[in-house]
Every structure is written in structure tokens, then in C-alpha cells.
Amino acid sequence: MLHAAYLLPLLPLAGFVALAVIGRRLGDPWAGWIGTAAVAASFVVACIVYAGLLQRSGQGRVFTQVLFSWIPVGGLHVDAALLVDPLSMTMVLFVTGISTLIHLYSIGYMRGDEDYPKFFLYLNLFVASMLLLVLGNNLVFTFVGWEGVGACSYWLISFWFGRESAASAGKKAFIYNRIGDVGFLLAIFLVFSKTGTVVYRGPHGIFAHLSAFGPGARTAVCLLLFLAAAGKSAQFPLFPWLADAMEGPTPVSALIHAATMVTAGVYLMCRINPLLSLSHPAQVVVATVGAVTAFIAATIGCAQDDIKKVLAYSTISQLGYMFLAVGTGAYEAAIFLMVAHAFFKGLLFLGAGSVIHGSHDEQDLKRMGNLRRYMKLTFVTFGVAWLAIAGIPPLSGFWAKGDVLTNAFARFPALWAIGLLTAALTAYYMSRLMALAFYGDDRWRAAVGDRRHAGDPHESPWVMALPLVVLAVLAAAGGLLSLPWHPASVDPLRWLGPVFGSNLYTPRQAASTKWVLSIVDAVVAVAGLAVALRWWVRRPDHPALEPVALQRSWYLDDVFDAAIGRPGHAVARFAAEVVDRVVIDGAVMGVARLTRSAGAGLRKVQTGYVRQYAVGIVFGMVALLVYMAARAGVVH
């Protein structure tokens, strides 16, 4: 059963190839069904492999499948090999599962788009890249998936590249990711120079040669990989691209935020847990950056008017939580939150897509209102996700976030406080979104009034509704994956234990402490929720609560523009106007001018009279004779 693992990335890849060859001929909607089928088949294979893994126990659950020898160069030997273990399978299950739902949803959402087949082609390649990233058994193979994910995100974010903003958002995502990729590459080089291998596990793996790293090298590798993870997972200060990535079609946002791409950074940090656990400084950095990102992004989310931007900043904030957990050493909590987040964030984006689709491409929250009367199913499912992310018990978000915060409380109390504050903000901004979109007055009437195909907001077709329902069930019940009082044998997520082993941070906390912390979480969430509903349901505008600094995301884009953009522009302008025009053009034109003026001077010598040439020859000959005579000593 485990040997079917190679089919996991192969099936979406086959879907990609099939769509590339015959996608245009299939057209709308068959190309979509082909793409969906490829990913769904991959999900089925994932379930089979998962079942095969469950039959084994302990270290038997680590299975390596070597596909072929990829780079055998001197001391460097890299296989194209898949690592199937509880961690990678957890990722594969939710990546393929949620991607299938998103594909299904896209069949309805993208209907009528002129590049319909191309959209599914990119989606399939995206999923295939993500699966390679997750399943790679060495850093280099993971890097292939890492880059594939980056490239696909670029294509998909700028899918509607006819729009200037979409094209530049794609470029922005790509450049931010490249910054992180530099860290990844340097980390690979450093690891190889220290250990001579790039494989994660096994007798010849990196984790078997941990003693080869000095304390400095350990921290350096961890921080370089964290740079990569911060780029991919949008951590401070590399997060602005994720908000701009909203320019892509909404299913792409769902795919990037829930299933693929941004979770890659968290996965990478969990994958290198034996190394990370040895470096206390790196852990502190990861946890601090995570907590700070969570807080900053949550504050920005409070003041955004675009429904997708609110969700984007909430993703950044939740990713911050995950990194807080990773830094704490609570890898299980990070994965738990990642899975739960995949459920409710996928649901939120698909719900937002349904809202946008139903209200004729309107994204401004201030021009929505009272949609619950027109889109009942979307309202109910979106509501589940809202309560889940806000951390209302007993939905999945409450358990996952509680797990993160409980561990943080034991190890980094200061960061726990930031996390708790962020939890309140999370409940607040999500409730604000909910209040503006689904409650209040029918503000969309005034906005929509003069549009041509205006009509009442309508519910979406079944291919879009079905994923919403499935995800709503998962978002509600996701907490069952890892309840605090579960016995280890039953708990589905505790099976990650062998992967993390003794690196897992397990605080000794009294049951009463856990209860108190959980109650505090719940109280904070309810408080945030109540405040937001009280303020925002009746009135849609509170300028005091939306300061410009937050609307412009703490001026981070302006800071980057001033610190990097404008100096870069000045350098480019200097190169164009001074270096190119004066130095390079000057040299080229100078040679030409020199040749021309020399020719103009020398042409006077060419008189055309034979005797003048003869005179020249004679004088030359005489001069030569005199010179030779002087050399010979005849003339003094």
C-alpha cells in the first residue's frame, strides 16, 4: 500500500500534462472536471497510503521510496525520493483533500472565464509542486517543490494579468519569495558543507549528523531556513505580498491560504525539528517573529474594507500563531492549528468567493450588508468558519489556538500575552467582517443601483455549495483531531509523536492551569466577538476604529518603497542616464569619432599623384639607409 506513494504527486502532474495537451479542446467545464479528478484521485491514494501507515507502528511508519538517482556528483548524492511518515502524510491528506474541494468549487466559480482550462492546469501543477515539497526526503528535492509552488503562485496570482494590479501583485509575490529562497539555498549549502548530505532522516541523514554542527552553524541553518519559511509563509517583515495576492481569483486565494504554499514554511520548520530544538536562539527568534506577526497582522485586519484583504491578514496572523508554536517547540500544536486553519480558512475564502460571485464581483464590505437574507447557505457555512477562527468553543479553532497558547504560556509568558491579545483581535475583526457583510442594512442596493446586470445577490451553484458544506463540517469538528484529554492511542494527531520524539515540548502543567487557560481563551474570544457585533452591526462606519496607519498596513509598503524601491529606482535611473548614456555610449561613439577624424586628417596624404608617392618611398628608403648605416657605425 505504501508503494503507491509515488502516485501522490504523479496524478496531479498527469492532470497538468493532460490539460496542457488537450485542455483547450476540452474547454469549459470538462477541463475543470479532469483537473478535479486528478487531485481527487491523489486524495484517494493518500487515504490508501495513510491506511497502510496506520497498520504499522513506531519507526515502521517511516517509509522512504526512492524513485531514481537524481544528482550523483562527487560527494553529493541526491535521490528523487519520497519520505512517507506521519508528518508528511498529515500534510498530504489535508493538501489533497482541501485542494479537491477547491478544484470542485472552481468549476463553478471560473465558469465563463476565457482561460478556463489554463486555470486548472496551473492549479494541478500547484498541487503537484506542493506534494513534492511535502514528500521530498531531502532538502534539494523539497526545494524543487518549493520553487514550483512559488512559480505557480506567481502565475495564479497574476492570472488576470490584463489588470495592472494583478500583474504587479504576482511580481511582488515572486520577489518576496525569492528573498526567502536565498535563505533556503544558503541553508542547503551550509548543511552540505557540514554533514556532506542533504537527506533528512536515515543513518546517513542530516539528523544522524547533528554533532557535525557547532552551536553557531545550528542557529545559522535554522535562521536561514526560517528566512525561507518567513518568505513563503508571509511572516514579518515579508508579509505584504500575501495581502496583494488577493488580486488572484478567489479559489487561488483559498488554495494558497488553506492548502498549499503558506503552510510550506511551517512544514519546513517542523521537518527540521531535531535541528531547531538544539538551537535556543533560533527558537526564540521564530517564536517572537511569529507572535509579533500574529499581532501586527491582526491589527491591520481590523481596518480593511476589502473582504479578501481581511481574510488575507487573518491568514498571516494565524501563520504567526503557528510559528509561535514551532518556536515554542510545540510542533504538534503547530500542525494541529495548520490543519484546523486549512479547514476554516479554506471555508472562509470559498465563502467569500461565494459572496463576491453572488453579489456581482463586489469585494467592498461597506457595500454589502444583510446578505444573510439572500445567501442562506453561504451565511450558515461562513458563520461556522467565523466562530471557528474566532475561537469559540467547541469549534476547531478554539482547541487548536488553545493548544498553541497553552504551550506558549509555559515557555514564553510574554509571547503568550501577545497571543492572547491577538486572539481577542481575531474575534473582533472576523466579527466586524461578519457584521458588515451579512448583517445590517442592504447597503449594496445603493451601490449596485446603476449597474447593468444588477440583481439581488443570489446563492451559488451546487459545485460551489458542496465544498462549503464539507468544509463547514470539518471546521466545526476539526477539534476532534487533538482534544486535550484524549488518550494517546485514540488521538489522530498524536500519531505525529514518532516524528518529533523527545524534541516535542511537553510542559508539565496542572490540569487546573489548562482549564483556566482554556476558559480565559474562550472569554477573550467571546468578548472580542461581542464588542465587534455591538459596534458594527448597526453602523458600518467608525472612522476612529479604522486609523489610516492600519488601513495602510502600518506603512510597511511605504517603508519598503522608501528603503528599497526608491533607492533601487535611483540606481537604475543613474545607470540609464549616466552610465549608459555617458560612459557606454561615450566609449562607443568616441571610437567612431576618433576613427572618422583620423581618416579626415589622413586622406590629405592620398593625393593620387604617383610621383608624390615615389618621393615618399625614396625619402623613406633614404631614412632607412641612414638608420642602418648609423647602426652599423658608418655614420656617427
Added chain:
Amino acid sequence: MSVDPKFYLALSFALFSIGAVGLLVRRNVLVMFMCVELMLNAANLAFVTFARKLNDVGGQSMVFFVLVVAAAEVVVGLGIVVAIFRRRRGATADDFHLMKG
């Protein structure tokens, strides 16, 4: 009894100078051409003289090369001269300055 080589050299110098000066001062193409021949033969005389003096056959063999070059030059040069005279009668060398820069 052999003649002192310096007389041969003096004769060679005289012939060469006559040729060079003639080339410079005369305008008639045919005469200039003859002056060139004079200079070549002056050089030949010097070659032979030194060959005798130094007892080296290299100088004499060099004369043959010069003669071959001179013969080739006569063929080409006379051809050009004849062509020129066909086009315009009594032309001097100064009339041909088409190659003026």
C-alpha cells in the same frame, strides 16, 4: 685582373640615382617605367658584385628573382600603359589621380 668591386658599386649607385631621379622628375609614364627598370638593374648589379666579393652564390641567385619580378612587372605595367595610351593620347602620370583621397 679583376676590377675593384667599388667601381661596380659606384656604377650601381649611379644607375640607381639616375633611375630614382628620373622617376621623380619625368611625367611620361613610359619613361617612368624605364626608370624603374633602371633601378632594378642597379640593384642586380650590386647583388652580383657582392656575390663575387663575398664568394656567396646567394646574391647571384637573388638576381634571378629580381629578373622574374621585373619581367612580371613589365607584363602588367606595359599592359596598363598600353591601356592608358589607348584611352588618351600623350597622357602624363599626373593626369591619373583618381585615387585622390
